[in-house]
Amino acid sequence: SQQGEEDPQALSIQEGENATMNCSYKTSINNLQWYRQNSGRGLVHLILIRSNEREKHSGRLRVTLDTSKKSSSLLITASRAADTASYFCATAYGGSQGNLIFGKGTKLSVKP
Amino acid sequence: DAGVIQSPRHEVTEMGQEVTLRCKPISGHNSLFWYRQTMMRGLELLIYFNNNVPIDDSGMPEDRFSAKMPNASFSTLKIQPSEPRDSAVYFCASSLLGHTDTQYFGPGTRLTVL
Numbered sequence: 001s002q003q004g005e006e007d008p009q010a011l012s013i014q015e016g017e018n019a020t021m022n023c024s025y026k027t028s029i030n031n032l033q034w035y036r037q038n039s040g041r042g043l044v045h046l047i048l049i050r051s052n053e054r055e056k057h058s059g060r061l062r063v064t065l066d067t068s069k070k071s072s073s074l075l076i077t078a079s080r081a082a083d084t085a086s087y088f089c090a091t092a093y094g095g096s097q098g099n100l101i102f103g104k105g106t107k108l109s110v111k112p
Numbered sequence: 113d114a115g116v117i118q119s120p121r122h123e124v125t126e127m128g129q130e131v132t133l134r135c136k137p138i139s140g141h142n143s144l145f146w147y148r149q150t151m152m153r154g155l156e157l158l159i160y161f162n163n164n165v166p167i168d169d170s171g172m173p174e175d176r177f178s179a180k181m182p183n184a185s186f187s188t189l190k191i192q193p194s195e196p197r198d199s200a201v202y203f204c205a206s207s208l209l210g211h212t213d214t215q216y217f218g219p220g221t222r223l224t225v226l
Binding site for chain 2 (some may be wrong): 030031033035041042043045049062071088092094098099100101102103104105
């Protein structure tokens with residue numbers, strides 16, 4: 001399957017701690033995207049990182065991409081209870097007419 | 113600017129009934145996607161449209177499912193007849209530049225088929 005796989009499946013931390021989620025994939029990609037889903041809501045796009053980029057930041061989010069290892073990580077620094085959600089990586093293949101495949105997600109719980 | 117709009121937000125129906133889900137994408141976006149999410153199978157792409165034309169419907173589970181996009185601002189996903197295994201949350205999403213671009217999701221329709 002071309003689907004990205006997130007690791008871990010579930011993560012529980014205390015408020016203020018950092019949270020790291022990983023995504024591995026199998027074939028070459030055009031870009032990799034991270035999305036967040038709060039319970040009962042739709043997915044919200046967080047960051048898109050292209051295959052020629054190695055790191056991107058957005059506020060408390062830091063995404064890295066290692067194409068040689070076919071993996072990406074999402075780091076949330078100084079987590080808050082409001083960061084509690086499921087986080088999905090989505091891998092894009094095949095150019096503008098290609099496909100975007102979502103993984104099964106990491107469920108993050110941040111305890112106050 | 114309004115995001116992706118879906119209706120209804122919740123639908124409860126009995127097996128065998130027809131169900132129609134509706135979606136209004138973000139104005140100016142040329143691609144529209146229908147997804148289904150369940151605990152067991154995760155997020156599955158059902159079909160996507162580019163410039164109102166269906167590009168890939170390989171994810172549509174069977175002939176009971178059909179989708180249309182009569183114009184750039186409206187799409188429907190129809191299930192006829194519905195079955196209990198169709199119970200799921202159905203999401204519509206749109207993007208500006210095709211399938212691999214950033215996708216903007218609607219709030220979803222939670223469908224329960226009794």
